[in-house]
Amino acid sequence: MRSPGFTLVEVLVALAIVAVALAAGLRSSGALVQNAQRQSEQLLAQLCAENELVRLRLGRQLPAIGQGDFDCEQGGQTLQGSLVVSATPNPNFRRVEARVRSQDQRPLLSLVAVMGNL
Numbered sequence: 001m002r003s004p005g006f007t008l009v010e011v012l013v014a015l016a017i018v019a020v021a022l023a024a025g026l027r028s029s030g031a032l033v034q035n036a037q038r039q040s041e042q043l044l045a046q047l048c049a050e051n052e053l054v055r056l057r058l059g060r061q062l063p064a065i066g067q068g069d070f071d072c073e074q075g076g077q078t079l080q081g082s083l084v085v086s087a088t089p090n091p092n093f094r095r096v097e098a099r100v101r102s103q104d105q106r107p108l109l110s111l112v113a114v115m116g117n118l
Contacts, residue, residue, distance in 0.1 A: 040075070045108035048072035048079050049098035053113050056083075056096060062117045063094050078103060092117040 063085045070081045081100040093116050100109045
């Protein structure tokens with residue numbers, strides 16, 4: 001007479017299926033966490049770039065052509081940035097590009113604006 005229950009092979013197959021499902025769930029949750037961190041870095045970089053562009057606008061002067069660096073602290077992180085000011089066909093306007101990098105020098109964001117002579 002055979003007793004009711006599962007065989008060892010059936011239990012092992014069920015465990016393998018559960019292990020594969022858990023591994024897939026772990027991988028997808030890791031990807032979600034990584035995307036959330038990247039989105040947070042992008043937001044902080046955008047705040048830094050916008051702050052530098054606003055600082056230039058508040059100066060009420062046409063920015064000089066050239067390149068300069070700046071540091072920005074947002075959300076407990078110190079980000080490095082650079083401003084690249086170049087001429088436009090109209091001498092009353094300048095093209096300003098703010099580039100922001102992470103602490104490990106990964107490029108995070110590049111924001112471009114045109115500033116006029118007030």
